[in-house]
Amino acid sequence: MREILVLQLGGFGNKMGVKFWEEMFKDSKFEIDNNLHEQSNILQLNTSNVVYYNLQQKIPLPRSIQVDLGQDLPFTNIELNPCNQFSFNYSSGNNFGYVKNNCCNEIVDIIMDSIRQEIEQCDSFQGFQIFASIIGGTGSGLSAVLSQTLKDEYYDTIIQCNLLVPSIKQNDVIVVSPYNSGLALKHLMDSAEQLIFFDNEGIKQNLSRIGIQFDYQDANLHIAQTICCNSSPFRNPGDINSCLRKLSTNLIPFPDYKLLTCSMTNNQQSDYYNEYQKMDEYQIFKELMSTDHNSTITDYFQGRYLAAALSIRGEISNKEIYKYCSNFNYFLEDKDYKTRARKRFEGVNMFFTSICKRKFQNYEFFGSSIIHSNSINQQLDNLSEKFKKMYLKKSYLHKYIQEGIDDQEFVEAQSRLDDIRYQYQINKDRNQWENQEYWE
Numbered sequence: 474m475r476e477i478l479v480l481q482l483g484g485f486g487n488k489m490g491v492k493f494w495e496e497m498f499k500d501s502k503f504e505i506d507n508n509l510h511e512q513s514n515i516l517q518l519n520t521s522n523v524v525y526y527n528l529q530q531k532i533p534l535p536r537s538i539q540v541d542l543g544q545d546l547p548f549t550n551i552e553l554n555p556c557n558q559f560s561f562n563y564s565s566g567n568n569f570g571y572v573k574n575n576c577c578n579e580i581v582d583i584i585m586d587s588i589r590q591e592i593e594q595c596d597s598f599q600g601f602q603i604f605a606s607i608i609g610g611t612g613s614g615l616s617a618v619l620s621q622t623l624k625d626e627y628y629d630t631i632i633q634c635n636l637l638v639p640s641i642k643q644n645d646v647i648v649v650s651p652y653n654s655g656l657a658l659k660h661l662m663d664s665a666e667q668l669i670f671f672d673n674e675g676i677k678q679n680l681s682r683i684g685i686q687f688d689y690q691d692a693n694l695h696i697a698q699t700i701c702c703n704s705s706p707f708r709n710p711g712d713i714n715s716c717l718r719k720l721s722t723n724l725i726p727f728p729d730y731k732l733l734t735c736s737m738t739n740n741q742q743s744d745y746y747n748e749y750q751k752m753d754e755y756q757i758f759k760e761l762m763s764t765d766h767n768s769t770i771t772d773y774f775q776g777r778y779l780a781a782a783l784s785i786r787g788e789i790s791n792k793e794i795y796k797y798c799s800n801f802n803y804f805l806e807d808k809d810y811k812t813r814a815r816k817r818f819e820g821v822n823m824f825f826t827s828i829c830k831r832k833f834q835n836y837e838f839f840g841s842s843i844i845h846s847n848s849i850n851q852q853l854d855n856l857s858e859k860f861k862k863m864y865l866k867k868s869y870l871h872k873y874i875q876e877g878i879d880d881q882e883f884v885e886a887q888s889r890l891d892d893i894r895y896q897y898q899i900n901k902d903r904n905q906w907e908n909q910e911y912w913e
Protein backbone atom coordinates (compact mmCIF):
# COMPACT_ATOMS: atom_id res chain seq x y z
CA MET A 474 0.00 0.00 0.00
CA ARG A 475 1.14 3.53 -0.72
CA GLU A 476 1.19 4.99 2.73
CA ILE A 477 0.75 8.65 3.64
CA LEU A 478 2.06 10.34 6.76
CA VAL A 479 0.11 13.28 8.15
CA LEU A 480 2.00 16.08 9.91
CA GLN A 481 -0.10 18.34 12.12
CA LEU A 482 1.76 21.54 12.96
CA GLY A 483 0.78 24.39 15.26
CA GLY A 484 -2.55 25.34 16.79
CA PHE A 485 -4.73 25.20 13.69
CA GLY A 486 -2.94 22.14 12.27
CA ASN A 487 -3.60 20.12 15.41
CA LYS A 488 -7.18 21.21 16.02
CA MET A 489 -8.16 20.63 12.42
CA GLY A 490 -6.11 17.42 12.38
CA VAL A 491 -8.11 16.00 15.26
CA LYS A 492 -11.34 16.75 13.40
CA PHE A 493 -9.83 15.18 10.31
CA TRP A 494 -9.15 11.92 12.12
CA GLU A 495 -12.61 11.90 13.66
CA GLU A 496 -14.09 12.20 10.18
CA MET A 497 -11.72 9.57 8.83
CA PHE A 498 -12.76 7.18 11.56
CA LYS A 499 -16.41 7.73 10.75
CA ASP A 500 -15.67 7.20 7.09
CA SER A 501 -13.75 4.00 7.76
CA LYS A 502 -16.53 2.91 10.08
CA PHE A 503 -14.20 2.69 13.04
CA GLU A 504 -15.67 3.66 16.34
CA ILE A 505 -14.19 6.76 17.91
CA ASP A 506 -12.63 4.62 20.63
CA ASN A 507 -10.41 3.04 17.95
CA ASN A 508 -12.17 -0.32 17.91
CA LEU A 509 -12.92 -1.82 14.56
CA HIS A 510 -16.56 -1.86 13.64
CA GLU A 511 -18.10 -5.14 12.60
CA GLN A 512 -18.88 -3.86 9.14
CA SER A 513 -15.25 -3.30 8.27
CA ASN A 514 -14.33 -5.86 5.72
CA ILE A 515 -10.99 -7.19 4.59
CA LEU A 516 -10.73 -5.05 1.50
CA GLN A 517 -11.39 -1.94 3.49
CA LEU A 518 -8.80 -2.97 6.03
CA ASN A 519 -6.24 -3.36 3.30
CA THR A 520 -6.93 -0.01 1.72
CA SER A 521 -7.17 1.73 5.07
CA ASN A 522 -3.56 0.81 5.51
CA VAL A 523 -2.75 3.98 3.60
CA VAL A 524 -3.49 6.09 6.65
CA TYR A 525 -3.68 3.73 9.62
CA TYR A 526 -1.50 1.05 11.02
CA ASN A 527 -1.92 -1.61 13.63
CA LEU A 528 -4.99 -2.84 11.79
CA GLN A 529 -4.16 -6.50 12.35
CA GLN A 530 -4.28 -5.96 16.07
CA LYS A 531 -7.72 -4.45 15.49
CA ILE A 532 -6.73 -1.18 17.09
CA PRO A 533 -6.23 1.23 14.21
CA LEU A 534 -3.86 4.08 14.91
CA PRO A 535 -3.67 7.11 12.64
CA ARG A 536 -0.34 7.47 10.89
CA SER A 537 0.27 11.01 11.99
CA ILE A 538 2.67 13.23 13.89
CA GLN A 539 1.52 16.16 16.01
CA VAL A 540 3.79 19.05 16.86
CA ASP A 541 3.11 22.25 18.75
CA LEU A 542 5.68 24.49 20.36
CA GLY A 543 3.45 25.41 23.28
CA GLN A 544 1.95 22.79 25.51
CA ASP A 545 -1.48 22.88 23.98
CA LEU A 546 -2.14 19.84 21.87
CA PRO A 547 -5.93 19.49 21.71
CA PHE A 548 -7.80 16.79 23.56
CA THR A 549 -9.35 13.97 21.57
CA ASN A 550 -11.03 10.66 22.26
CA ILE A 551 -9.16 9.10 19.39
CA GLU A 552 -6.11 7.17 20.43
CA LEU A 553 -3.03 8.65 18.81
CA ASN A 554 0.41 7.18 19.04
CA PRO A 555 1.92 8.97 22.08
CA CYS A 556 5.42 8.56 20.64
CA ASN A 557 4.37 10.85 17.81
CA GLN A 558 3.07 13.71 19.93
CA PHE A 559 5.49 16.53 20.52
CA SER A 560 4.70 19.56 22.60
CA PHE A 561 7.44 21.80 23.91
CA ASN A 562 7.89 24.65 26.28
CA TYR A 563 8.51 27.42 23.76
CA SER A 564 6.53 30.47 22.93
CA SER A 565 6.88 31.28 19.26
CA GLY A 566 5.91 34.91 19.80
CA ASN A 567 4.05 34.65 16.47
CA ASN A 568 7.46 35.01 14.88
CA PHE A 569 8.48 32.95 11.86
CA GLY A 570 12.11 33.87 12.48
CA TYR A 571 12.19 32.65 16.06
CA VAL A 572 10.72 29.29 15.09
CA LYS A 573 12.91 28.82 12.04
CA ASN A 574 16.22 29.92 13.49
CA ASN A 575 15.90 28.99 17.16
CA CYS A 576 13.31 26.37 17.96
CA CYS A 577 13.80 24.31 14.84
CA ASN A 578 17.52 23.81 15.48
CA GLU A 579 16.64 21.91 18.61
CA ILE A 580 13.50 20.07 17.64
CA VAL A 581 13.79 19.16 13.97
CA ASP A 582 16.08 16.22 14.68
CA ILE A 583 13.67 14.78 17.21
CA ILE A 584 10.73 15.10 14.82
CA MET A 585 12.73 13.74 11.89
CA ASP A 586 13.65 10.70 13.98
CA SER A 587 10.03 9.98 14.55
CA ILE A 588 9.22 10.50 10.86
CA ARG A 589 12.03 8.15 9.89
CA GLN A 590 10.67 5.44 12.15
CA GLU A 591 7.21 5.84 10.66
CA ILE A 592 8.51 5.60 7.11
CA GLU A 593 10.60 2.54 7.89
CA GLN A 594 7.41 0.70 8.78
CA CYS A 595 5.85 1.45 5.40
CA ASP A 596 5.84 -0.82 2.35
CA SER A 597 5.75 1.81 -0.30
CA PHE A 598 5.63 5.28 1.11
CA GLN A 599 4.04 7.90 -1.17
CA GLY A 600 4.20 11.19 0.67
CA PHE A 601 3.26 13.67 3.35
CA GLN A 602 0.17 15.69 4.05
CA ILE A 603 0.96 18.75 6.14
CA PHE A 604 -1.78 20.60 8.05
CA ALA A 605 -0.77 24.05 9.28
CA SER A 606 -1.67 27.70 9.23
CA ILE A 607 0.99 29.99 7.85
CA ILE A 608 -0.48 32.93 9.74
CA GLY A 609 1.15 32.32 13.11
CA GLY A 610 4.76 31.57 13.95
CA THR A 611 4.65 27.84 14.65
CA GLY A 612 2.73 26.75 11.56
CA SER A 613 4.70 28.95 9.16
CA GLY A 614 8.16 28.28 10.63
CA LEU A 615 7.76 24.56 11.18
CA SER A 616 6.13 23.85 7.83
CA ALA A 617 8.86 25.77 6.00
CA VAL A 618 11.74 24.05 7.80
CA LEU A 619 10.22 20.58 7.90
CA SER A 620 9.18 20.52 4.27
CA GLN A 621 12.67 21.59 3.25
CA THR A 622 14.27 18.91 5.41
CA LEU A 623 11.84 16.28 4.14
CA LYS A 624 12.53 17.22 0.53
CA ASP A 625 16.27 16.89 1.12
CA GLU A 626 15.92 13.53 2.77
CA TYR A 627 13.03 11.97 0.85
CA TYR A 628 13.39 13.70 -2.51
CA ASP A 629 11.13 11.30 -4.40
CA THR A 630 8.09 11.68 -2.16
CA ILE A 631 5.23 14.13 -2.64
CA ILE A 632 4.49 16.85 -0.09
CA GLN A 633 0.97 18.19 -0.03
CA CYS A 634 0.40 21.18 2.27
CA ASN A 635 -3.08 22.10 3.43
CA LEU A 636 -2.59 25.66 4.59
CA LEU A 637 -4.72 28.20 6.35
CA VAL A 638 -3.74 31.53 4.79
CA PRO A 639 -4.56 35.15 5.75
CA SER A 640 -7.93 36.40 4.61
CA ILE A 641 -8.24 39.14 2.03
CA LYS A 642 -10.77 41.48 3.59
CA GLN A 643 -10.78 40.54 7.21
CA ASN A 644 -7.83 41.58 9.34
CA ASP A 645 -6.11 38.73 11.06
CA VAL A 646 -5.74 38.40 14.78
CA ILE A 647 -1.99 38.31 14.17
CA VAL A 648 -0.52 41.63 13.01
CA VAL A 649 2.60 40.17 11.45
CA SER A 650 0.73 37.52 9.44
CA PRO A 651 1.85 38.97 6.05
CA TYR A 652 5.50 38.51 7.07
CA ASN A 653 4.97 34.98 8.35
CA SER A 654 3.00 33.92 5.29
CA GLY A 655 5.26 35.59 2.75
CA LEU A 656 8.43 34.11 4.27
CA ALA A 657 6.88 30.66 4.65
CA LEU A 658 5.53 30.62 1.09
CA LYS A 659 8.99 31.34 -0.27
CA HIS A 660 10.26 28.10 1.30
CA LEU A 661 7.16 26.03 0.62
CA MET A 662 7.16 26.94 -3.07
CA ASP A 663 10.57 25.32 -3.36
CA SER A 664 9.95 22.20 -1.36
CA ALA A 665 6.29 21.19 -1.57
CA GLU A 666 4.46 19.89 -4.62
CA GLN A 667 0.94 21.01 -3.80
CA LEU A 668 -0.12 24.00 -1.71
CA ILE A 669 -3.84 23.93 -1.00
CA PHE A 670 -5.23 27.17 0.43
CA PHE A 671 -8.05 27.57 2.92
CA ASP A 672 -9.04 30.84 4.47
CA ASN A 673 -11.38 31.53 7.34
CA GLU A 674 -13.22 34.18 5.38
CA GLY A 675 -14.00 31.73 2.57
CA ILE A 676 -15.13 29.10 5.05
CA LYS A 677 -17.24 31.69 6.83
CA GLN A 678 -18.98 32.51 3.57
CA ASN A 679 -19.60 28.82 2.91
CA LEU A 680 -21.07 28.30 6.35
CA SER A 681 -23.22 31.41 6.35
CA ARG A 682 -24.78 30.37 3.04
CA ILE A 683 -26.26 27.41 4.82
CA GLY A 684 -27.19 29.37 7.90
CA ILE A 685 -24.36 28.43 10.24
CA GLN A 686 -22.53 31.03 12.25
CA PHE A 687 -18.80 30.78 11.91
CA ASP A 688 -16.83 29.26 14.72
CA TYR A 689 -13.61 27.27 14.73
CA GLN A 690 -15.39 23.98 15.41
CA ASP A 691 -17.59 24.22 12.34
CA ALA A 692 -14.83 25.68 10.22
CA ASN A 693 -12.52 22.82 11.14
CA LEU A 694 -15.24 20.28 10.40
CA HIS A 695 -15.74 21.85 7.00
CA ILE A 696 -12.03 21.79 6.17
CA ALA A 697 -11.57 18.29 7.61
CA GLN A 698 -14.39 16.86 5.54
CA THR A 699 -13.04 18.50 2.40
CA ILE A 700 -9.57 17.02 2.89
CA CYS A 701 -11.04 13.68 3.88
CA CYS A 702 -13.11 13.51 0.70
CA ASN A 703 -10.22 14.77 -1.44
CA SER A 704 -8.07 11.94 -0.21
CA SER A 705 -10.74 9.27 -0.37
CA PRO A 706 -9.68 7.98 -3.82
CA PHE A 707 -6.34 7.10 -2.16
CA ARG A 708 -8.05 4.82 0.32
CA ASN A 709 -11.06 3.41 -1.46
CA PRO A 710 -11.29 1.15 -4.43
CA GLY A 711 -12.97 2.99 -7.31
CA ASP A 712 -12.73 3.46 -11.06
CA ILE A 713 -9.46 5.26 -10.69
CA ASN A 714 -7.10 4.59 -7.85
CA SER A 715 -5.61 7.92 -7.22
CA CYS A 716 -2.56 8.91 -5.21
CA LEU A 717 -0.67 12.06 -4.35
CA ARG A 718 1.61 11.66 -7.35
CA LYS A 719 -1.31 11.34 -9.78
CA LEU A 720 -2.86 14.45 -8.31
CA SER A 721 0.38 16.33 -8.84
CA THR A 722 0.75 15.17 -12.41
CA ASN A 723 -2.79 16.12 -13.32
CA LEU A 724 -3.10 19.39 -11.45
CA ILE A 725 0.26 21.06 -11.88
CA PRO A 726 0.85 22.14 -15.50
CA PHE A 727 4.04 24.11 -14.84
CA PRO A 728 6.57 23.76 -12.02
CA ASP A 729 5.80 27.07 -10.36
CA TYR A 730 2.04 26.70 -10.56
CA LYS A 731 1.13 24.82 -7.43
CA LEU A 732 -1.38 26.96 -5.56
CA LEU A 733 -4.73 25.22 -5.32
CA THR A 734 -8.12 25.77 -3.75
CA CYS A 735 -10.93 23.41 -2.79
CA SER A 736 -14.68 23.25 -3.02
CA MET A 737 -17.10 20.92 -1.32
CA THR A 738 -20.76 20.04 -1.86
CA ASN A 739 -23.24 21.35 0.61
CA ASN A 740 -25.16 18.34 1.69
CA GLN A 741 -22.77 17.32 4.44
CA GLN A 742 -24.28 20.07 6.50
CA SER A 743 -27.51 18.11 6.56
CA ASP A 744 -26.64 17.44 10.19
CA TYR A 745 -27.81 20.95 10.76
CA TYR A 746 -30.97 20.50 8.78
CA ASN A 747 -33.95 18.37 9.56
CA GLU A 748 -34.63 17.95 5.93
CA TYR A 749 -32.12 16.18 3.79
CA GLN A 750 -31.71 17.67 0.41
CA LYS A 751 -31.12 14.99 -2.17
CA MET A 752 -28.64 15.88 -4.82
CA ASP A 753 -28.19 14.78 -8.38
CA GLU A 754 -25.17 14.70 -10.67
CA TYR A 755 -25.91 18.13 -12.08
CA GLN A 756 -26.13 19.71 -8.67
CA ILE A 757 -22.94 18.03 -7.47
CA PHE A 758 -20.95 19.08 -10.51
CA LYS A 759 -22.27 22.61 -10.32
CA GLU A 760 -21.37 22.97 -6.66
CA LEU A 761 -17.90 21.52 -7.13
CA MET A 762 -17.05 24.02 -9.86
CA SER A 763 -18.81 26.98 -8.35
CA THR A 764 -17.12 29.98 -6.84
CA ASP A 765 -19.63 30.07 -3.97
CA HIS A 766 -18.32 26.80 -2.62
CA ASN A 767 -14.71 27.86 -2.75
CA SER A 768 -12.69 27.38 0.44
CA THR A 769 -11.00 30.74 -0.09
CA ILE A 770 -12.55 34.09 -0.89
CA THR A 771 -11.19 34.20 -4.46
CA ASP A 772 -13.59 34.42 -7.37
CA TYR A 773 -12.94 31.78 -10.04
CA PHE A 774 -14.65 33.94 -12.63
CA GLN A 775 -11.97 36.58 -12.33
CA GLY A 776 -9.47 34.12 -13.68
CA ARG A 777 -9.14 31.03 -15.76
CA TYR A 778 -9.59 27.42 -14.77
CA LEU A 779 -6.40 25.46 -15.35
CA ALA A 780 -7.28 22.05 -13.95
CA ALA A 781 -9.61 20.40 -11.48
CA ALA A 782 -9.57 17.11 -9.60
CA LEU A 783 -13.04 15.95 -8.61
CA SER A 784 -13.60 13.32 -6.00
CA ILE A 785 -17.16 12.09 -5.66
CA ARG A 786 -18.64 9.53 -3.31
CA GLY A 787 -21.92 7.67 -3.61
CA GLU A 788 -24.03 5.74 -6.09
CA ILE A 789 -23.67 8.21 -8.86
CA SER A 790 -23.65 7.89 -12.62
CA ASN A 791 -20.13 8.15 -14.01
CA LYS A 792 -21.56 8.80 -17.42
CA GLU A 793 -23.46 11.88 -16.30
CA ILE A 794 -20.46 13.34 -14.50
CA TYR A 795 -18.15 12.73 -17.46
CA LYS A 796 -20.75 14.37 -19.68
CA TYR A 797 -20.75 17.50 -17.55
CA CYS A 798 -16.97 17.48 -17.49
CA SER A 799 -16.63 17.35 -21.23
CA ASN A 800 -19.37 19.90 -21.80
CA PHE A 801 -18.21 22.17 -19.06
CA ASN A 802 -18.77 25.23 -21.22
CA TYR A 803 -22.39 24.43 -21.57
CA PHE A 804 -23.30 22.70 -18.38
CA LEU A 805 -25.46 25.48 -17.10
CA GLU A 806 -28.38 27.02 -18.87
CA ASP A 807 -27.48 30.24 -17.14
CA LYS A 808 -26.01 32.32 -19.96
CA ASP A 809 -23.94 34.48 -17.70
CA TYR A 810 -22.25 31.55 -16.06
CA LYS A 811 -21.74 29.92 -19.40
CA THR A 812 -19.70 32.71 -20.86
CA ARG A 813 -17.65 33.01 -17.73
CA ALA A 814 -17.08 29.31 -17.39
CA ARG A 815 -15.75 29.20 -20.92
CA LYS A 816 -12.78 31.09 -19.63
CA ARG A 817 -10.59 28.09 -19.38
CA PHE A 818 -8.05 26.42 -21.61
CA GLU A 819 -10.36 25.63 -24.44
CA GLY A 820 -10.18 22.25 -26.07
CA VAL A 821 -8.13 20.74 -23.28
CA ASN A 822 -9.55 18.31 -20.80
CA MET A 823 -8.89 19.74 -17.40
CA PHE A 824 -10.72 17.21 -15.26
CA PHE A 825 -9.19 14.44 -13.22
CA THR A 826 -12.20 12.63 -11.85
CA SER A 827 -12.45 9.81 -9.32
CA ILE A 828 -15.82 8.38 -8.43
CA CYS A 829 -16.12 5.95 -5.58
CA LYS A 830 -19.43 4.17 -5.12
CA ARG A 831 -18.95 3.68 -1.41
CA LYS A 832 -20.87 6.26 0.54
CA PHE A 833 -19.00 8.85 2.53
CA GLN A 834 -20.09 8.29 6.11
CA ASN A 835 -23.90 8.33 5.96
CA TYR A 836 -24.26 10.82 3.18
CA GLU A 837 -25.92 9.60 0.06
CA PHE A 838 -23.78 11.80 -2.18
CA PHE A 839 -20.73 13.73 -1.30
CA GLY A 840 -18.11 15.48 -3.34
CA SER A 841 -15.10 17.71 -3.14
CA SER A 842 -12.80 19.20 -5.70
CA ILE A 843 -9.30 20.61 -5.83
CA ILE A 844 -9.26 23.44 -8.31
CA HIS A 845 -6.33 25.07 -10.01
CA SER A 846 -7.30 28.51 -11.18
CA ASN A 847 -5.21 31.61 -11.67
CA SER A 848 -7.81 33.59 -9.75
CA ILE A 849 -5.64 32.66 -6.76
CA ASN A 850 -3.78 35.83 -7.73
CA GLN A 851 -6.36 37.80 -5.75
CA GLN A 852 -5.05 36.14 -2.61
CA LEU A 853 -1.43 36.70 -3.62
CA ASP A 854 -2.01 40.35 -4.59
CA ASN A 855 -3.48 41.02 -1.21
CA LEU A 856 -0.71 39.26 0.64
CA SER A 857 1.98 40.95 -1.39
CA GLU A 858 0.45 44.39 -0.90
CA LYS A 859 0.28 43.99 2.88
CA PHE A 860 3.80 42.57 2.97
CA LYS A 861 5.12 45.47 0.93
CA LYS A 862 3.36 48.11 3.03
CA MET A 863 4.83 46.78 6.23
CA TYR A 864 8.25 46.21 4.78
CA LEU A 865 8.53 49.71 3.27
CA LYS A 866 7.87 51.22 6.67
CA LYS A 867 10.23 48.66 8.16
CA SER A 868 7.60 48.06 10.80
CA TYR A 869 8.08 45.04 13.04
CA LEU A 870 11.22 44.27 11.07
CA HIS A 871 13.53 44.47 14.08
CA LYS A 872 11.79 41.51 15.69
CA TYR A 873 12.70 39.35 12.72
CA ILE A 874 16.21 40.73 12.35
CA GLN A 875 16.80 39.93 16.02
CA GLU A 876 15.95 36.35 15.21
CA GLY A 877 18.37 36.15 12.32
CA ILE A 878 16.11 36.83 9.35
CA ASP A 879 18.02 39.44 7.39
CA ASP A 880 16.81 42.07 4.95
CA GLN A 881 17.82 39.93 2.03
CA GLU A 882 15.38 37.20 3.01
CA PHE A 883 12.53 39.71 3.02
CA VAL A 884 13.53 41.00 -0.40
CA GLU A 885 13.68 37.44 -1.73
CA ALA A 886 10.29 36.58 -0.24
CA GLN A 887 8.77 39.67 -1.81
CA SER A 888 10.26 39.00 -5.22
CA ARG A 889 9.20 35.34 -5.06
CA LEU A 890 5.63 36.45 -4.39
CA ASP A 891 5.79 38.90 -7.29
CA ASP A 892 7.23 36.20 -9.50
CA ILE A 893 4.39 33.78 -8.86
CA ARG A 894 1.85 36.54 -9.34
CA TYR A 895 3.44 37.55 -12.60
CA GLN A 896 3.40 33.98 -13.91
CA TYR A 897 -0.26 33.54 -13.09
CA GLN A 898 -0.99 36.97 -14.51
CA ILE A 899 0.48 36.33 -17.96
CA ASN A 900 -1.52 33.17 -18.01
CA LYS A 901 -4.62 35.18 -17.33
CA ASP A 902 -3.92 37.84 -19.92
CA ARG A 903 -3.33 35.63 -22.87
CA ASN A 904 -4.21 32.08 -23.54
CA GLN A 905 -0.86 30.35 -23.53
CA TRP A 906 -2.33 27.18 -24.91
CA GLU A 907 -3.07 28.96 -28.13
CA ASN A 908 0.51 29.98 -28.35
CA GLN A 909 2.16 27.58 -30.76
CA GLU A 910 5.44 27.42 -28.86
CA TYR A 911 3.82 25.50 -26.08
CA TRP A 912 2.54 22.80 -28.37
CA GLU A 913 5.62 22.27 -30.47
Ligand SMILES: Nc1nc2c(ncn2[C@@H]2O[C@H](COP(=O)(O)OP(=O)(O)OP(=O)(O)O)[C@@H](O)[C@H]2O)c(=O)[nH]1
Binds near residue numbers: 485
Ligand atom coordinates in the same frame (compact mmCIF):
# COMPACT_ATOMS: atom_id res chain seq x y z
N1 LIG B 1 -10.41 27.66 11.13
C1 LIG B 1 -9.62 27.74 12.20
N2 LIG B 1 -8.73 28.74 12.30
C2 LIG B 1 -7.95 28.78 13.39
C3 LIG B 1 -8.02 27.80 14.41
N3 LIG B 1 -7.12 28.10 15.36
C4 LIG B 1 -6.50 29.23 14.95
N4 LIG B 1 -6.99 29.63 13.78
C5 LIG B 1 -6.55 30.79 13.00
O1 LIG B 1 -5.19 30.54 12.71
C6 LIG B 1 -4.41 31.70 12.92
C7 LIG B 1 -3.40 31.38 14.01
O2 LIG B 1 -2.79 30.21 13.69
P1 LIG B 1 -2.36 29.14 14.79
O3 LIG B 1 -2.38 27.83 14.11
O4 LIG B 1 -3.12 29.31 16.05
O5 LIG B 1 -0.87 29.60 15.02
P2 LIG B 1 0.36 28.66 15.28
O6 LIG B 1 0.74 27.98 14.02
O7 LIG B 1 0.10 27.82 16.47
O8 LIG B 1 1.48 29.74 15.57
P3 LIG B 1 1.79 30.54 16.90
O9 LIG B 1 0.73 30.27 17.91
O10 LIG B 1 1.91 31.95 16.47
O11 LIG B 1 3.10 30.01 17.31
C8 LIG B 1 -5.35 32.79 13.32
O12 LIG B 1 -5.61 33.57 12.16
C9 LIG B 1 -6.61 32.09 13.74
O13 LIG B 1 -7.71 32.85 13.34
C10 LIG B 1 -8.97 26.75 14.27
O14 LIG B 1 -9.10 25.86 15.08
N5 LIG B 1 -9.73 26.78 13.14
Ligand SMILES: [Mg+2]
Binds near residue numbers: 543
Ligand atom coordinates in the same frame (compact mmCIF):
# COMPACT_ATOMS: atom_id res chain seq x y z
MG1 LIG C 1 0.03 28.30 18.58
